Amino acid sequence: KKKEVWRWILQDFCGVWDRRNSLEGVGLLSFAPVFPNDWSPIKDLLNPPWNLTEDEAKDVYQILLNTMRFNMAITFPEDGPTPDDEFFRPRNREYKFRGEVSDKRRGIYSFVPIQGRLNARLEFLQKLYKKVTGRDDKNNECRRLLGKIWEDLEDNWVGKGICSFSNARDGVLYQLDYRYWKVIQEDKNSLWYICDKCGAISPVNVRDVCPTFNCNGNLKLIDTEERENIQKNHYRYLYTNLLPVRMNSHEHTAQLSTDYASNVQQRFIKGEINVLSCSTTFELGVDLGELEAIFLRNVPPEPSNYIQRAGRAGRRLDTIGFTLTFAQLRSHDLTYFKEPEKMVDGRINPPTVEIRNEKIISRHLYSIVLANFFREFPEYFGSVESFFRLEGSEVSGIQKIKEYIEQRPHSILNSLKRVIPEDLHSTFDIENWGWVENLIGEEGSLTIADEKVRDEFDRLKEFYDSREKEWRETRDQRKRNKLNADMDWANRRMETIKRKQLIDFLATHTVIPKYGFPVDVVELSVLSHISAAKNIQLERDLRIAISEFAPSSQVVANGYTWESCGLRVVKNRTWPIYWYAICPQCKRFYIQMGTIEESPPSISCKIHGAIPRREIHRFVTPIFGFVTSKDYQPKKPGESRPRREFATRPYFFNYKEPKEKEFLVGNFKIKCRYSSEGELAVVCKGKKGVGFWVCFTCGATFSERQRGKH
Known part of the structure; x- marks a missing residue:
């Protein structure tokens, strides 16, 4: 709780999200520095051409120091959050100051901008200079003054409001010490000012110059009438009148597992959750x-x-x-x-619904077959383990269903004849049971699903056995604790696979129909130890997944951000590989099958001839899905959207039975050829179209070529 309180104090102190609508921005309180004892502003501010009073000079310091806290260049309390806390996104990093030369990549601001540049500090002094002298600063007086103020801060404020530290690369760096600031609550005697142009409210005023960057307005004292208007500010009203009520919000989407989503819904009905994001x-x-x-x-x-x-x-x-x-x-x-x-x-x-869609029909066909099978052998229905028999030597469901179909039951044949449109019987070869190959053949959908689940389960078993062997061989208790955690994770992961509902599994692996079909559904497999990972089910239609699940893309689910790191690999199988080319003149798309080790083939456009090699590329179809890294630590999402940098583009190709049509447009005869039965390929080319580097051994995927043991 203490850390949470500090988060809100610091975000208001620095104006992290919306400075205009913060407590200070609506005039309810202000932050002021505690000036060092026996310190006074530099004489330049008190002498011509500035001629400020000492109080005005101190206000100048306060305005300049405010820019440092608004840049989050502050120290953090030891018992509070750290600068990289997700709460402060997108500014969750450590910021520092030095005299000159900024380095934004390293979070370093320069107090004095380089020659020819402008920042909020220099701009304020330039506006003040023009106010007190009536002329523009053409001789860099303001820049020299800003440099002297910085030297004064270095000499007289370090350890008394400013902290310093150094490293070999960046030299000496500085941050404001939050302990040397005080909070001043508004009261009837408080003097506040408002800009007549931008409307910003300020507790300090130096010659009516607005401290807001790029605003040339003037500050004026907030009188009684203006104060009444400010009190009507929406956010001020909420701060002062709204009764704080604890609000518990939660996600409710298809990314949650069925049981967990049901639990969230029940908690919402009971009032334990107030808001559902659906x-x-x-x-x-x-x-x-x-x-x-x-x-x-x-x-x-x-x-x-x-x-x-x-x-x-x-x-x-x-x-x-x-x-x-x-x-x-x-x-x-x-x-x-x-x-x-x-x-x-x-x-x-x-x-x-187009009932003649072959994908829809094939999946309904398989559902009819499986329904008949489960009526005959109910012991194979229920969970993934019930059907696939992942442990032990019992006959698996896929072996049993092969034996069952070999008998060619009349109940299945009659059902298929009744359900499938008669003119499509030959397409699926109903009479000769030709559809069987696409279900349980070598490339059948049920065969692939069986190989995928067994491969994952066997890998987990090998992982568990290897960790158990290491555990027996070591006497190091710390190492044993780590191995215990690994074994526990593997065991829980295996149990999760075994207990998954069979119907859900078959729908996920495109064996039977699913809501939103026809789809080729792939999963982002989350390899994480945390409990939130057990309650999510990250699935997408393949054409969407190649963008949203592309390696390095991020997905928010169940309160965490998950990041894909590669393609899922299945033992003894690999992804389909294709070569494709786009004619640079007519933009027609060509595609052909490929293998892992070969040079680009020659591909020619039917109209413009050979396509240059630079226009020929290769892609894989990630039919087994995607994975996260076991080492990736999921984070709480912040204010910014999750990273998703990869766009996809569909291409039309393989025109079947093209038809021709001619028509006149003015004096021009237009001939067009079209096909209603062509195919679409959706391609994700990576960031800026440079593609990905994929390891075919482990599935790791990168935007740049990596050197490694694979």
């Missing part, structure tokens, strides 16, 4: 009882979506639902912002 999963008829308010962060795609989302609130007779929708600055949102009745009272079109 994805569109809550459109599906969830009854949250006493829910009163819904906030939509953008305008939903269709009126049907709006009704489903807004309909979560006010479902009891004694409750009035309130829905607030934020319209973002994009055409869709602004259209409905102008005519909201179209969203609220709009016509809802019934949903349509």
